Amino acid sequence: MSRRARHQARYKAVQAIYQADLGQNSATDLCQQFRQFQDMNDCDHEFFDLLVRGVLKESAALDEAYGQHLDRTVEELDPIERSVLRLAAYELKFEFETPYKVVINEAVELTKTFGAEGGHKYINGVLDKTAKTLRPLEVR
Numbered sequence: 001m002s003r004r005a006r007h008q009a010r011y012k013a014v015q016a017i018y019q020a021d022l023g024q025n026s027a028t029d030l031c032q033q034f035r036q037f038q039d040m041n042d043c044d045h046e047f048f049d050l051l052v053r054g055v056l057k058e059s060a061a062l063d064e065a066y067g068q069h070l071d072r073t074v075e076e077l078d079p080i081e082r083s084v085l086r087l088a089a090y091e092l093k094f095e096f097e098t099p100y101k102v103v104i105n106e107a108v109e110l111t112k113t114f115g116a117e118g119g120h121k122y123i124n125g126v127l128d129k130t131a132k133t134l135r136p137l138e139v140r
Contacts, residue, residue: 005044
């Protein structure tokens with residue numbers, strides 16, 4: 001799949017993860033809802049499903065992975081920032097074919113799109129530290 005299709009999958013996935021965080025929807029329901037009600041034409045559907053299902057399944061472990069690098073509790077994070085951090089932490093922890101720099105860059109771009117003004121700088125700092133712990137050989 002193209003980089004654009006993977007970017008679109010992340011773009012939609014962060015919205016689904018945010019929705020799950022607020023409404024406790026299941027991954028299956030969210031994937032179905034997004035296919036039914038969202039424009040998913042330019043999206044890598046398999047990657048979208050992988051991200052949504054993986055993040056919702058592993059959210060506690062993901063929160064622990066990046067949470068040690070926060071200046072506040074995971075619960076105190078803005079829900080959008082928490083969703084972006086979970087998505088990026090999932091990719092850093094489980095999707096090794098994506099270079100860590102791409103993961104961080106995508107997360108920063110998603111935060112610029114959906115997050116508070118300046119939030120991308122915070123996300124960048126947290127993920128830089130998270131990448132060092134989850135991918136020490138790659139980051140060096």
